[in-house]
Amino acid sequence: MSRIQRRFEQLRAAGRTALIPFVTAGDPTPELTLALMHRMVSAGADLIELGVPFSDPIADGPVIQRATERALAQGISLRDVLAIVRRFRETDNETPVVLMGYLNPIEVMGGEVFAQAAREAGMDGALIVDVPPEESHALVDAVKAQGLDLVYLLAPTSDAARIEAIAEVASGFVYYVSVKGVTGAGHLDVDEVSSKLDAIRARIELPVGVGFGINTAATAAQVARVADAVIVGSAIVGRIEALAEEGQVERIPAVVGDFLGELRAAIDETDHGDQHG
């Protein structure tokens, strides 16, 4: 059983919804990313998504674009991201880490070399934003040969046939993009998300996380009512940016930790309420 599967089984048994924060690796420094990962776990993160910076992030809005540029300005590479995960694993062997990024850095490293390096570093899975199932045969083989999970996006535009195609290749969990748009877009409609999740669950047995557009404890709580995992990215990265610009880098783990604590509490309250009602 993979670390991701194990984590979702534990959560299911406890009747809890997962909280998954996303941060861009190396923003604003690799050392800070490592400290932040540990702090996020103690604040209630169940799984961490680590963004690999890429020069042309077509699925990302301005907040994560700027995080990417800050990380790239220091020359952060895919190998550097794996090094961060290796150091994280020195003291945390439980929390799954999923890499989120674009294909080209992996393509240049080579799919098999990447998969092996990722497993050795203690990475648990990958979500490659610009690789739909149609293009992922080679990558699926390489990644699965190392026992890693390959996470896929589902979108409001994914029809039944696409959901089924993704069911065939996805493992670990699937990530429902709650809005038509890029990361950091607003206006998530919980009813719409809920009916789409029904369509997804009818065809996919994996846990379903929901992300894009979750930026407050209130939305997190609403989404927790229908999803297996609440994924929060731009709202965290925006806080990192604000502190980095004010020259208060050392405060980032605490501020992000407090924010995740609020989200965690709101989600727990929802989970608790559901159990009793």
Added chain:
Amino acid sequence: MATRAEDLGGGEPPVMAAKAYQWPDAGGHFGPYGGMFVPETLMHPLTELRQAYARYLGDPDFLRELDADLRDYVGRPSPVYHAERWSRELGGAQLFLKREDLNHTGAHKVNNTIGQALLARRMGKTRIIAETGAGQHGVASATVAARLGLECVVYMGEVDVARQEANVYRMRLLGAEVVAVKSGTRTLKDALNEAMRDWVTNVDNTFYIIGTVAGPHPYPAMVRDFQSVIGREARGQMIEQTGRLPDVVMACVGGGSNAIGLFYPFIEDPEVAMIGVEAAGDGLETGRHAAPLCAGEPGVLHGNRTYLMEDANGQIRETHSVSAGLDYPGVGPEHAWLKDSGRASYVAVTDDEALAAFHGLTRTEGIIPALETSHALAQASKLAPTMRKDQSILINLSGRGDKDMQTVARLEGLQL
């Protein structure tokens, strides 16, 4: 799709009816290149586009509409002109120019925007978006949007907005909103990124008109098919004027749309050599260039696998060329395949060589070419003297140079 391209106007009888060359495959691959590397949200709209395109390509009513627009609005067919004085000066092969500069809006770009905009309208889309580098594709998109009454937003890197002021003004006159893109290198590739983000956000009512043979399937095949009118016409015109096919067809390569438009109808004529000319900028050895086919490696960008300019970590590198329209770190996937398969060859010429050719053609033939086009002219002037006088080179004169007056004047220390 490929086999129906001959239906897209151009007069010449369907020479490709029994083509052995059948790329792309159903998934949009040209050998290992091409494909659909996009976020999940765009997969459904790409399927819709593929289906609509396949349908209208076989729809006589659509093809009639397209043909009529190419004739009456664009001014097709464009002539093939025998540049005798220039040929004599070079003292070798005869040089022929396919005059895409005479099209409405001054470049080949409009062949494609007309096709895609008519498709957008048939698909019920009310808003079109486009990316642009030099501004030529932006102008061609704004032009057809004005004519069809569609809303139009053009994304353009901040750097290009500054160096192509005249085209920015043209687009605004035509009613388009021009958005200056401030991310990344602030040039064409970043404009493309921003257009993709817009499309993801507004998929329901928006049609993305990509300006070259790049992007995810079906764009490379669709843009090629719309641009192939160039080669179909030229093939017949060369036979008419010289009694035979040219020995060489040649074109500049940015994303590769004017080149593939010229090459494609000659692809199964093995006696015709095909040469694409990339921008060597300050020189390939300096690293400051825009020549992925000559000096790049395969990778994945903007929805397809192709040759790219990238660093050892897979980050896309900054490009350099005196011509904004060639300043792109990737290239259409079909060119990657034609290079690997050996059917076409690719070379690069520097900024200085292109500028010399710009002045050369202007002085000997009274035709001011675009700086992009000047790269092909520079290569032709190197090749022609090595060939016999009874041989011929057909060059795609992809655009006129009016848009480049500022750039060229500035390089000579003048302020217009």
